[in-house]
Amino acid sequence: MTDELTGPALVRDDEVTNHLRAIVAPPAAESYWAGLERRILARIERGQDQGRWWALSERAYQVGLLAAGLTLVIAGSVFLRERALERRMAYESVIETPARSQQVFARRGLVPDRQATLRAVTDH
Amino acid sequence: MTAVALPWGQAPRRAVTERPADERDLVLAAQRGERAAFSELVRRHQRRAYVVARSIVINHEDAEDAVQDGFLHAFKAIHRFLPDQAFGAWLHRIVANAALDVTRRRKVRDADELPETVASPFRDPAEGGELRRRLAEALETLPARQRSVIVLHDVEGYKHAEIGKLLDIPEGTARSDLHYARSHLRQVLGAVRSGL
Numbered sequence: 001m002t003d004e005l006t007g008p009a010l011v012r013d014d015e016v017t018n019h020l021r022a023i024v025a026p027p028a029a030e031s032y033w034a035g036l037e038r039r040i041l042a043r044i045e046r047g048q049d050q051g052r053w054w055a056l057s058e059r060a061y062q063v064g065l066l067a068a069g070l071t072l073v074i075a076g077s078v079f080l081r082e083r084a085l086e087r088r089m090a091y092e093s094v095i096e097t098p099a100r101s102q103q104v105f106a107r108r109g110l111v112p113d114r115q116a117t118l119r120a121v122t123d124h
Numbered sequence: 125m126t127a128v129a130l131p132w133g134q135a136p137r138r139a140v141t142e143r144p145a146d147e148r149d150l151v152l153a154a155q156r157g158e159r160a161a162f163s164e165l166v167r168r169h170q171r172r173a174y175v176v177a178r179s180i181v182i183n184h185e186d187a188e189d190a191v192q193d194g195f196l197h198a199f200k201a202i203h204r205f206l207p208d209q210a211f212g213a214w215l216h217r218i219v220a221n222a223a224l225d226v227t228r229r230r231k232v233r234d235a236d237e238l239p240e241t242v243a244s245p246f247r248d249p250a251e252g253g254e255l256r257r258r259l260a261e262a263l264e265t266l267p268a269r270q271r272s273v274i275v276l277h278d279v280e281g282y283k284h285a286e287i288g289k290l291l292d293i294p295e296g297t298a299r300s301d302l303h304y305a306r307s308h309l310r311q312v313l314g315a316v317r318s319g320l
Contacts, residue, residue, distance in 0.1 A: 016309055017278045019256045023263065024178045024275055026171055033170060036188065040166050041159075043192045044199045 151207045154199075162202070166195055169212060173219045176290065179275035180223035182230070182264050190226045194219030213289070220272075220290050227268045255316055262312035266305055273298050274305035 027033075147168075153161030170191060177190035197218050198205075205214055263271055272291060276282040277298075284302070288295040 011306075012278050013306070013310060013313075015255075016259065016306075016313060019253075019259045020263070020275060021279045022256065023260050024175075024279060026174045026178065027184075033167075036170055036174075036191070037163070037166050039188075040170065040192050040195045041163060043196055044162075047196045047200065 147211050148207050151202070151205065151211055154202050155205070155207070162199060165211065165215075169215055170195075172212065173215060175280055176216045176219050176276070177223040177226075179280065180220060180268055180272040181226050182271075186226045186230060187223070190219060190223035193222035193225070197222060217290055217292070221292075223272075224268065224291075255313065258312060258316045259309065262309050266308060269293065270301045270305040270308070273301040274309070277302050278306075 147165075150161045150165050154165060173191045173194055174187055177194065178184070178187040181187050181190055194215065198215050201218070205211070266274070269291060273287055276287050276290070277284070282290070284295045284298045287293075287298040291298070293301075
């Protein structure tokens, strides 16, 4: 057989080809092919298991992300509530002190209300 | 994908003498996840897949690894395959890529091993033949692509264009690879023949 290109190297050497055929010949036994089919399918099964493992892992990852998100939201709202409470207490502590002093002066009947307020404010 | 094939399970309704489900039906069934259909595709194509792999790798064990890898890749990618195309050609290309991967892995592995540990070819019915032994050795010294091209062309009867598609190389490259592979083997065997 010759190819389109010329030259002795491009002519197929039948003896070489016959030896090559023997070297790379696929196994002839039917049992080999039945076995190979089983091994291929088992390999696919293992591949699928790995796929499922990854899928499970991905689901777990999503659940984890969701849980982390929820935790952040809860922690954030708790933090905001705490901060609002602290502000309110600080505000009240400023507001309440003169009020209490005013009440004390007023209760004791020592001074009139307006004067008691003025004294409470100037005392601080 | 306009036609809808019968599920694999409905095949027994056909007459016994009828040909088995055609390949397109099998592919469509496999795409629906029917294992039996994919098993049938494996049964039909494993020999040819082996031949493709064996033309690329050095020994039988690597060829089998490549075939298994190839079918696994094909199984995972089957939903992307267009059923109107030739399943065999698609599969053989995947197997060829798997075989080239195996060859690359073996190169790295062999570089770390002592020369004595390099695997010998699988069974050789005429192992005593000096010519065949030297040819097997010469085949191993060929670059993987040249080895594939000469086996696919001279032994398996593939055309240059088919080899080009299979190995993802231009047809001209397949042609020149064949030229160099033949030259190399002829040189090696020339020395053996003159010595015999």
